[in-house]
Ligand SMILES: CC(C)=CCC/C(C)=C(\C)COP(=O)(O)OP(=O)(O)O
């Protein structure tokens with residue numbers, strides 16, 4: 001395996017200071033529209049300007065895809081096409097050359113996922129492409145585990161607990177006796193999900209603080225618990241009540257992605273601020289809103305898949321006796337309520353914690369929420385809207 005690239009520089013909290021907390025609070029209160037552009041002013045670009053690409057990178061053109069009618073969201077500026085292209089180039093090279101992630105037949109799906117566009121849209125304040133790569137590798141690894149262990153690339157609920165636990169040790173190492181340690185170390189190279197987790201985590205650990213890495217491990221343990229509940233229900237064809245589904249989806253959730261916004265931004269939200277109950281509520285609401293966005297945009301894809309795939313509209317229709325359309329529209333309202341609560345609570349935390357790192361973290365989470373919506377809306381390779389309007 002090639003030696004890892006030099007880790008991105010971690011700026012000290014002081015270097016990452018936001019000097020206008022009043023303006024930040026106002027911006028959060030206003031909602032995250034336009035955050036992408038604002039955040040770009042905060043980060044120091046630490047890379048020299050790239051040489052002119054050959055052929056020239058096309059200018060940012062509006063991407064395709066329509067937003068879900070009535071879905072509360074904030075449009076974002078088109079992500080920087082040069083960054084998108086560079087992240088796309090580097091992630092492919094990591095996937096193929098460093099972790100042997102997928103066979104040739106899956107290339108179209110890998111490309112169609114457009115992870116470069118996703119991550120550049122979600123992290124407008126990343127100081128360098130190296131920083132963006134931290135998030136991009138983890139995102140690809142997380143999807144490899146979901147696809148290969150849980151879903152459509154050989155996944156199954158049967159035996160999932162054992163597979164997930166062993167993969168989790170690629171993030172949270174086994175500490176055991178010299179007799180057994182080598183077998184575990186070898187196991188981390190034995191399938192694509194574990195190779196991807198191991199490598200992506202190694203880069204992340206090098207570039208983040210011990211407390212940021214531990215935050216990520218905790219969020220991934222949450223995610224794996226959510227996968228297990230979803231799998232247990234699939235095994236018995238159980239449709240949970242709506243609140244039970246929402247509880248499962250709070251764990252089987254995008255949360256590990258926005259919560260690394262400070263590592264990707266090159267600064268650190270201190271652990272004691274991250275742990276504040278009000279901050280935890282903001283993070284949970286953001287994660288839940290972003291994940292219900294997935295339920296809504298992936299609705300037709302999941303209906304077309306074999307078997308019953310739970311998502312919020314499906315569960316509402318089943319448990320509340322609504323038509324598919326009315327259930328879908330109710331799910332849109334649930335999403336909108338979550339978004340409004342997220343924004344109101346984030347504004348309150350911004351007032352209560354007038355600390356530059358907390359302000360920037362809140363802005364980073366809001367930018368992730370908006371970028372995630374953008375990616376779902378524009379990823380017409382994966383998603384299409386139902387015919388309900
Ligand atoms: C990137 C990451 C942490 C994902 C974890 C949870 C997850 C897979 C989602 C929130 C996406 O949900 P889903 O499995 O329904 O994805 P698709 O609808 O197939 O895109």
Ligand SMILES: [Mg+2]
Nearest residue numbers: 294295298302
């Ligand atoms: Mg989905």
